[in-house]
Amino acid sequence: MAYLDRFGRDALGLGLLVLAALSLIGMTSLSQGSLITPWGLLLKRGLGLGGYGLVLFLAYLGGWVLRGGTATAPVKLLKRILALEGALFAWMTWLSIMEGLDLERAEAGLDGGIIGWGLGTLTARVLPVPLNALLWFLLWIGLALIGLGLWKRATTAFKAWVEREWQRPTQSTALSEKPAFPPTERVSPSPSSGAEGIPVAIVSATRDPRLPPLSLLTQEETNGIDEERILAVARKIEQTLAEFGIPAQVVGYRRGPTVTQFAVEPGYIERPGPDGQPMRQKVRVSQISALSRDLALALAAERLRIEAPVPGRSYVGIEVPNTTTTPVRLRPILESEAFQRLRSPLALALGRDVSGQPVVADLERMPHLLIAGTTGSGKSVCLASLITCLVMNNTPEQLRLAIMDPKMVELARFDGLPHILGRVETEIERMLAVLRWALNEMDQRYRLFEAARARDLNAYNAKQTRKNQPGLPRIVIIIDELADLMMSAPDQTEHSLVRLAQLARATGIHLVIATQRPSTDVLTGLIKANFPARIAFAVASSVDSRVILDANGAESLLGRGDMLFLNPEVGSPIRAQGVILKDSEINRVVAYWHRLADEPEEAPWEALLQEEENEDDDLLEQAIALVRRTQRASASLLQRRLRVGYPRAARLLDELEAMGIVGPAQGGGREREVLIPPEDEDQDADTG
Numbered sequence: 001m002a003y004l005d006r007f008g009r010d011a012l013g014l015g016l017l018v019l020a021a022l023s024l025i026g027m028t029s030l031s032q033g034s035l036i037t038p039w040g041l042l043l044k045r046g047l048g049l050g051g052y053g054l055v056l057f058l059a060y061l062g063g064w065v066l067r068g069g070t071a072t073a074p075v076k077l078l079k080r081i082l083a084l085e086g087a088l089f090a091w092m093t094w095l096s097i098m099e100g101l102d103l104e105r106a107e108a109g110l111d112g113g114i115i116g117w118g119l120g121t122l123t124a125r126v127l128p129v130p131l132n133a134l135l136w137f138l139l140w141i142g143l144a145l146i147g148l149g150l151w152k153r154a155t156t157a158f159k160a161w162v163e164r165e166w167q168r169p170t171q172s173t174a175l176s177e178k179p180a181f182p183p184t185e186r187v188s189p190s191p192s193s194g195a196e197g198i199p200v201a202i203v204s205a206t207r208d209p210r211l212p213p214l215s216l217l218t219q220e221e222t223n224g225i226d227e228e229r230i231l232a233v234a235r236k237i238e239q240t241l242a243e244f245g246i247p248a249q250v251v252g253y254r255r256g257p258t259v260t261q262f263a264v265e266p267g268y269i270e271r272p273g274p275d276g277q278p279m280r281q282k283v284r285v286s287q288i289s290a291l292s293r294d295l296a297l298a299l300a301a302e303r304l305r306i307e308a309p310v311p312g313r314s315y316v317g318i319e320v321p322n323t324t325t326t327p328v329r330l331r332p333i334l335e336s337e338a339f340q341r342l343r344s345p346l347a348l349a350l351g352r353d354v355s356g357q358p359v360v361a362d363l364e365r366m367p368h369l370l371i372a373g374t375t376g377s378g379k380s381v382c383l384a385s386l387i388t389c390l391v392m393n394n395t396p397e398q399l400r401l402a403i404m405d406p407k408m409v410e411l412a413r414f415d416g417l418p419h420i421l422g423r424v425e426t427e428i429e430r431m432l433a434v435l436r437w438a439l440n441e442m443d444q445r446y447r448l449f450e451a452a453r454a455r456d457l458n459a460y461n462a463k464q465t466r467k468n469q470p471g472l473p474r475i476v477i478i479i480d481e482l483a484d485l486m487m488s489a490p491d492q493t494e495h496s497l498v499r500l501a502q503l504a505r506a507t508g509i510h511l512v513i514a515t516q517r518p519s520t521d522v523l524t525g526l527i528k529a530n531f532p533a534r535i536a537f538a539v540a541s542s543v544d545s546r547v548i549l550d551a552n553g554a555e556s557l558l559g560r561g562d563m564l565f566l567n568p569e570v571g572s573p574i575r576a577q578g579v580i581l582k583d584s585e586i587n588r589v590v591a592y593w594h595r596l597a598d599e600p601e602e603a604p605w606e607a608l609l610q611e612e613e614n615e616d617d618d619l620l621e622q623a624i625a626l627v628r629r630t631q632r633a634s635a636s637l638l639q640r641r642l643r644v645g646y647p648r649a650a651r652l653l654d655e656l657e658a659m660g661i662v663g664p665a666q667g668g669g670r671e672r673e674v675l676i677p678p679e680d681e682d683q684d685a686d687t688g
């Protein structure tokens with residue numbers, strides 16, 4: 001099927017290119033033919049110079065289809081084609097109007113041809129010539145931008161320009177008065193990006209040819225630095241602090257994708273000393289951080305975070321949201337020096353910090369990652385970018401993923417990646433089986449290492465390579481919502497996660513777990529103790545922030561990918577804007593691997609589930625005997641006595657109900673009614 005798809009696409013793309021070439025030959029009369037000549041004449045007469053536009057349009061469409069452009073959703077594709085066609089007509093009409101709507105010229109195949117002339121004449125009846133020309137010119141530009149997919153970028157740039165021009169007159173006078181920033185603290189624009197201090201890209205020359213090319217991913221979209229606004233905010237900060245009796249100076253700034261961090265150096269307050277002489281006393285940093293709400297009010301900022309002091313620096317950092325945010329893209333981070341320097345297959349591109357520098361980390365060293373934040377704060381986007389980052393750098397022989405997504409929609413689009421063991425699991429019971437399988441796999445790997453006298457996965461794989469034997473892949477287990485698992489089988493989940501977290505590192509098994517419920521019943525002390533690397537997205541309160549990071553701060557984040565990353569090797573959390581991928585980028589990467597994949601394999605935990613199903617029959621017998629003996633029926637009783645997890649106990653109860661042994665659920669956690677008599681009564685009845 002995929003082959004047919006590919007073949008059809010290639011045929012269509014080539015067909016469009018050939019049509020473009022034939023149209024060009026016909027219009028320029030380079031060659032004669034019974035079809036080409038009348039076709040060229042028709043184009044010339046009908047479209048005038050627009051005929052050349054049509055040639056370009058066909059060639060562009062052909063190239064686009066060949067490059068895989070049909071992966072775009074059909075409605076979107078149709079919209080873009082219609083817009084490009086509209087742009088072509090608008091251009092032809094504009095040409096005709098500019099040449100005075102001359103029918104003779106149109107018939108001779110000049111200007112916009114008959115069609116351009118016709119459309120122009122139609123609107124000329126109601127509009128004066130300049131307005132008529134302007135209307136078609138604007139239509140041409142607008143439709144071309146939509147057709148080329150540049151509309152959003154153009155409107156954003158236009159808005160930023162209007163904003164800049166609007167603010168200019170009010171600020172220019174004050175600007176010359178005080179250069180507030182020493183040049184050293186400024187983010188110098190890099191040659192590759194043209195803005196925002198993004199480091200020069202370094203592409204590794206040693207990229208494995210089996211890996212997807214980086215060109216599948218989008219380049220960064222950047223906003224220019226609006227220095228005037230930054231200066232105005234800096235002045236406002238100084239002014240507000242002064243109004244509260246705190247002398248302080250803004251000595252620099254660092255601009256990131258969503259926030260700008262202002263470096264504020266506390267000044268001195270003069271106080272009368274014990275001897276009556278004035279004494280200079282430095283402002284305490286806590287005095288500045290206490291004013292965060294007043295500063296937010298003065299700057300009309302939604303939320304404001306104060307880092308007091310910035311670790312390793314002699315100033316306080318006040319982070320003010322930018323008016324426009326820049327989406328952080330994966331590709332420039334993969335190409336950055338910081339990422340390349342990690343030289344790890346499990347290097348993760350997390351985002352950009354408050355100065356626009358890449359934030360990267362090595363999952364192998366973390367060795368597990370905990371992600372938490374309220375709903376809509378950016379967890380799933382973060383997981384999707386982590387998965388894409390991993391599969392951009394690893395073949396399925398090097399890395400396997402076990403993905404669990406009880407929310408069912410967020411990560412299901414990765415189904416079909418050959419890296420995924422089985423498929424993306426969405427049912428609680430199957431997820432518990434994945435964890436049990438991971439524990440088995442870990443034990444088995446330890447036995448293999450022992451036999452091969454290898455200390456860890458790297459040593460084992462090196463030995464296998466020397467013997468020309470295949471090595472073992474690393475395994476990353478990803479859970480998109482831990483709360484669901486913890487609610488239905490808390491003991492089993494906690495036990496498995498903790499054991500894996502403690503022991504799995506050497507075997508190349510790593511965990512990435514996310515939750516939107518940062519409460520202590522989900523992130524228990526034991527789990528937290530074993531997951532020192534954490535990412536906190538925006539949360540509702542400082543209590544939640546402390547549950548995740550053991551520190552305040554996440555409550556002041558702005559949401560939508562704004563995060564605090566706690567790297568155990570660094571100590572204090574780093575603020576960053578997370579990477580976001582377009583759907584089209586993910587689709588291209590999945591399609592790349594899908595094309596190379598063999599038939600999907602059965603999940604390795606399938607056998608485990610089958611075994612357990614057989615065990616269930618024994619359990620059912622035991623459950624009947626238990627209910628009959630105790631005359632009580634509840635999930636917790638079955639869990640305790642039969643030593644099973646909640647999902648199994650609940651399933652057993654359902655089966656007992658279907659067999660008419662217990663009544664329906666009572667609600668409110670009450671026990672069910674038992675419908676069979678105790679054993680002796682049964683016997684009495686038999687004998688009597």
Ligand SMILES: Nc1ncnc2c1ncn2[C@@H]1O[C@H](COP(=O)(O)OP(=O)(O)OP(=O)(O)O)[C@@H](O)[C@H]1O
Nearest residue numbers: 374375376377378379380381516560561578579580
């Ligand atoms: N890094 C980012 N950059 C820009 N926008 C982002 C980023 N991350 C998330 N967003 C925006 O926030 C929205 C919500 O993100 P996401 O679905 O990841 O939240 P979530 O925390 O997983 O929520 P839920 O728990 O309800 O699934 C996204 O649709 C996107 O528009």
